[in-house]
Amino acid sequence: MSNDIFRxxxxxxxxxxxxxxxxxxxxxxxAWGWVESRRILDVGTGTGLIALMAAxxxxxxxxxxxxxxxxxxxxxxxxxxxSPFSQRVRCELQDVLTFHxxxxxxxxxxxxxxxxxxxxxxxxxxxxxxxxxSLPFAKLVPKVATLLNDEGRFSIIVPSNHAQEIIGLxxxxxxxxxxxxxxxxxxxxxxxxxxxxxxxxxxxxxSQLSDLCLMSSDGNRSYAYEELxxxxxx
Numbered sequence: 001m002s003n004d005i006f007r008x009x010x011x012x013x014x015x016x017x018x019x020x021x022x023x024x025x026x027x028x029x030x031a032w033g034w035v036e037s038r039r040i041l042d043v044g045t046g047t048g049l050i051a052l053m054a055a056x057x058x059x060x061x062x063x064x065x066x067x068x069x070x071x072x073x074x075x076x077x078x079x080x081x082x083s084p085f086s087q088r089v090r091c092e093l094q095d096v097l098t099f100h101x102x103x104x105x106x107x108x109x110x111x112x113x114x115x116x117x118x119x120x121x122x123x124x125x126x127x128x129x130x131x132x133x134s135l136p137f138a139k140l141v142p143k144v145a146t147l148l149n150d151e152g153r154f155s156i157i158v159p160s161n162h163a164q165e166i167i168g169l170x171x172x173x174x175x176x177x178x179x180x181x182x183x184x185x186x187x188x189x190x191x192x193x194x195x196x197x198x199x200x201x202x203x204x205x206x207s208q209l210s211d212l213c214l215m216s217s218d219g220n221r222s223y224a225y226e227e228l229x230x231x232x233x234x
Contacts, residue, residue, distance in 0.1 A: 066095075067091070
């Protein structure tokens with residue numbers, strides 16, 4: 001299989017012209033994030049992976065992916081056109097911070113830029129895609145709050161050491177943590193990623209907290225990871 005094409009069970013992703021390739025973070029959010037909604041927004045869609053996963057998981061959903069990278073948008077549009085979900089998924093060149101849709105969304109998904117170190121990757125497009133100075137959390141969260149309807153849900157994946165920052169920013173906008181999954185590569189290592197879902201409604205039920213280990217002791221995908229992604233990975 002070409003490194004330029006990543007084949008899933010129901011669609012293929014070409015990512016040779018995208019700064020950020022298909023990766024575990026996107027697959028995790030696409031498989032875990034809240035998509036039981038009719039109108040879904042994927043912020044920073046890149047290849048279109050998460051938007052297509054959302055469409056596969058919810059046959060009733062209309063999904064819009066947006067991105068500021070023109071090359072990525074063109075390739076995402078091609079990936080969408082070649083998929084079985086082309087009638088329900090769109091991709092547009094948009095900056096979420098200046099995005100003004102006609103109506104708010106029932107669900108928003110985001111695999112945001114996360115590279116915060118001072119030394120950036122050499123490739124400018126990859127640096128932009130990974131560097132959160134291009135979309136700082138402090139600007140992303142308030143904007144998401146304006147794009148989400150009152151009963152909507154916002155799902156995001158972030159490095160685990162930024163989880164409390166995101167939770168605090170969401171609380172300031174009236175968004176409360178509903179679900180959290182800490183992701184570990186192996187059981188004895190600290191979590192590397194946090195999957196988070198937020199809602200506006202006040203709930204008397206405690207947040208759903210869980211852990212996910214990606215690899216078993218034999219170095220293969222864990223049973224939990226296989227179960228989460230079995231509808232997608234070949």
